Amino acid sequence: MVFAAAIATLLLYFIRPQDWISFVEGVNVVRPVIALGLIGLVMRRRGSRTSGPLPFFKTPHEWLMIAYLGYIVITSPDSFNDAKELSSQGAFYFITLHAISSGRQLQLFLRWWCWALLGIVVMALGTVYGFDFTHSADATAAMAGRLSLRSWLLDNPNALGHTLASLLPLLYLSMYRGKNFISKLVALLLILLAGVCIWHTQSKGAYLVGAAGMTLAIMIGRPLWLKVGVMAIVLGGGQAALSSLPRMSDISSLKNDEGVMGRVMAWDLARNVTKNKTTGEGWKRFNAVIRWEGEDINKATHSSYIKVGADLGLPGLFLYLSILCVGARTLLMFPAANTQMEQERAALLSLLACYCMSGWMIDRAYHTEFFMISGAITAYHALCVRAVFRVRERAEANDLRPSVSLPLQPEAPRFVWERWTTRMLSWRRYGLTDALAAACALWLVLTTWDYVLTNF
DSSP: OHHHHHHHHHHHHHTOHHHHOGGGTTOOOHHHHHHHHHHHHHHSOOOOTTTSSOOSSOSHHHHHHHHHHHHHHHHOTTHHHHHHHHHHHHHHHHHHHHHOOSHHHHHHHHHHHHHHHHHHHHHHHHHHHTOOTTOOHHHHHHTTTOOOOSSSSSSSHHHHHHHHHTHHHHHIIIIITTOOHHHHHHHHHHHHHHHHHHHHHTOHHHHHHHHHHHHHHHHTTOOHHHHHHHHHHHHHHHHHHHHTSTTOTTGGGGGGOHHHHHHHHHHHHHHHHHHHOTTOSOTTOOOEEEEETTEEEEEOOOOHHHHHHHHHHHHHHHHHHHHHHHHHHHHHHOOOSSHHHHHHHHHHHHHHHHHHHHTTTSOOTTSHHHHHHHHHHHHHHHHHHHHHHHHHHHHHTTOOOOOTTSSSOTTSOHHHHHHHHHHHHHOOSOOHHHHHHHHHHHHHHHHHHHHHHHHO
């Protein structure tokens, strides 16, 4: 029941039939799904630590998420109403986390994520090639021909482009890398179709994120010489390839672009908030109003980091970055030696990287996507901890025979898994190392923010 609720949330978030199917248009279809997931969490039986559902609050990620949500409520000008809305966001996180209680379920969850994005590709291709079953032609026309969908999530070309950019590395990792010829052929076809959709969005940021995501996916787990070769090719020919894409030829004249100028003005207003208000304007309360040609115009920040900084202040931005940093630490420091789990780790790392890069160009700081990615990474962390217990129990029983359930390959020497298990079990709470990493991330965000304001 919990896993079904997580998949339903995933599909409703990306495909959003409630936005373009007339008889369910405007209906809150997500609330019953949340209720189903929470009921499932309460009713399911607790099992052993090695086979049953994952235990609650056994990872640093969960405590950090609670601290982040609690900070938002405490600093909000309207704590009661914001707490009610935030409860659904927290539910998305915990439902995703506890829906995934095995490596197989993590694999299925990421497959469904890939299929949901492929559903968006079908919707977008329908708009481009004349079978517009989502009635999105008007939305595209309103954006001067740049592909958009009739959807709350994808109603502008940048949002659509960045969403599909993360599909490229997912398809490569799940259907191309290490697969047979037929699977590779299908993967190339699907990547081409997704690329056609991104092409029609004419989103500069989506081109960059898609290229960076694919480069990362190709390099993950490869030997050093191949990584160096890939980077040499990307640095040598990447700029020329990107410059041939729509709207990329004028990237050198961004300072004169009215859209960029408007964003910079919004970023400047947001930066003033971070300097003058410790806790910001309050959750979802920052609005950049720009005076332009005698009119007051509301301008979006188009950045998750800028939006969080203005809404929640620097402490809130620090907590937001902390969640991203602990997720990156899990995926970078605790690779699974099991081949299938290693593939899921690479997919999660690609998703996280694409989300972080897109965070400079679109605002999805409070979207369900953030909570689902964080929940899936936390589940991976918890599964690694569970696998450690399996190894230790076998070691204590002097039984180190090969088993597909072990997190390490059978040929791994004893000292390798001993070092790995010690490192994993020693990280159970948010500590000084995590705070330092988040502080560095905060410094980088503020430095980049100020650099843009100074040079644009």
